[in-house]
Amino acid sequence: MIHEFHITTASNNTNGLLTDLKQRAKWIHQQGYTISVNIDQKQVSGIEELVVKLQGSQFGQVFRDEDILCVFKHQIAEVIAEHILTQWEGKLIWKEINRTARTLSEEEKQLIYDKTVEFLHACQDNEKLNRLLYFGRKSRIANRVLEYINENNFLLVEGFITFCLRDYLTEIKFAVEIACEELRSEKEYNDFVTLLRFYVETQTPKILEVNVLMTSNNFFYLWDGNGMKIDDSYMDYYINEMKFNEINFDDVLISILITIAPRRIILHNSGDINRQPIQTILKVFNDRIKICSGCFQCHHILNNGFQQ
Numbered sequence: 001m002i003h004e005f006h007i008t009t010a011s012n013n014t015n016g017l018l019t020d021l022k023q024r025a026k027w028i029h030q031q032g033y034t035i036s037v038n039i040d041q042k043q044v045s046g047i048e049e050l051v052v053k054l055q056g057s058q059f060g061q062v063f064r065d066e067d068i069l070c071v072f073k074h075q076i077a078e079v080i081a082e083h084i085l086t087q088w089e090g091k092l093i094w095k096e097i098n099r100t101a102r103t104l105s106e107e108e109k110q111l112i113y114d115k116t117v118e119f120l121h122a123c124q125d126n127e128k129l130n131r132l133l134y135f136g137r138k139s140r141i142a143n144r145v146l147e148y149i150n151e152n153n154f155l156l157v158e159g160f161i162t163f164c165l166r167d168y169l170t171e172i173k174f175a176v177e178i179a180c181e182e183l184r185s186e187k188e189y190n191d192f193v194t195l196l197r198f199y200v201e202t203q204t205p206k207i208l209e210v211n212v213l214m215t216s217n218n219f220f221y222l223w224d225g226n227g228m229k230i231d232d233s234y235m236d237y238y239i240n241e242m243k244f245n246e247i248n249f250d251d252v253l254i255s256i257l258i259t260i261a262p263r264r265i266i267l268h269n270s271g272d273i274n275r276q277p278i279q280t281i282l283k284v285f286n287d288r289i290k291i292c293s294g295c296f297q298c299h300h301i302l303n304n305g306f307q308q
Contacts, residue, residue, distance in 0.1 A: 001057050001065040005076060005149065007050040009157040013087040014039065014048050020082055021052065024075040032058045033068055052076065073149055074142075080155065081142035084168075085134075088161060092169065093117065096176045108183065115179035120172070141168060196258055196284045203261035210260055213268040213301055214277070218249045221301055222256070225264075234259060250277035257281065268292040269302065 009017070018037060025035040033056030040049040054072045057065055093116050097109050104112070120137075122130050144164055149155060161169070209225030222230035234256050254277060257265065265285055267278065269292075282289055292298060 001055070001069070003054040003069055003072065004153060005052045005054075006154040007052065007076075007080065007157065008047060008155070009050070009083070010046055010048075010087075012046070013083065014050060016087060017050060017079060017083050020079045021050075021075075024079060028054070028068060028072060028075075031061070031063055031068060032056055035072070073146060076149060077142045077146040078138075080145045080157065081138045084141055084157065084161060084165075085138055088157065089120075089172070090117075092161070092172050093176065096169075096173055100173075100176060101180055111183055112176065112179045115182055116172070116175045119175040119178055137168075137171075141165065193280065193283045197286065200258060200261045200284060205263050206260045207262050209264045209266070210257065210262040211266045211268060211297070212253070212257070212281075213298060214253075215269070215302070220249065220253050227297075230256075230260075253277060254280055254284070258284065262288070264288055264290060266290045266292055268295065268298045 007017070021035070021037055028035055033054060036053045036055070038051045038053075040051060054069065056068070058068075090113075093113055097112050097116070101109060101112055121134060145155070145160070148160065148164060207224050207230070210230065211221075211223045211225075213221045215221075222235075224230060235252070265281065265288055267281070267289060273279075273282075273291075
């Protein structure tokens, strides 16, 4: 039996293909068959054709030629799927970015690229789940490749992606769109924070020092530098707003602090410093912030509530 298959791809992407093919050929070699790979440099610049040839015949053995050929095609499909994900996906992302976000700066495009890769490969905190999602994408591509090579002995990788992997390209397009939207939201958020910072810096403080303690259920306590509870009048307006508008306790806290514009804010029981309200407070008030690592007042309020 002799079976030959041709793979044409970008010449700077063939090393991984060759390595993967050699690794996957071991089992077939053990069955008495050989797989050879020859590289044909095409006249078109940057293009190489890999000629993969399966040879051998083992009459009377456990596996028939048809079985070996089936395994061979499955291995080719797996190799090409891995090749597309590792060598072509980055190019496809950049192509989509340059199409949909061509007016952005190179720095912004790089941010979109990084976010897109993160969405495609690390959309979950669970590493095992991310790996499972990756193998799911790879499996879908490999199945499509297998369908194709069962009918054809030649595959041009770029053309195959363009015409046979429309769902995969749509997935990349969707990830780029999400990344663009997130970048846009981040820019709007940063502009908003800059505006708030300017406002705070131009205001006369109503209270010089404000202590903030946030609980695990997103409630908060406020008191001044003398240990006195902050006047409820600052809170009443925003609490009433919560009844009629879609604002939460985090928004209320930030609004109160901006209204008071204190010279110093002490954050108690801050816990996860990366929480959105804490990050916003840190960015708006900047060097006015002091983080309490734990004090008597923290423990007392958490255990007994606020008492004057």
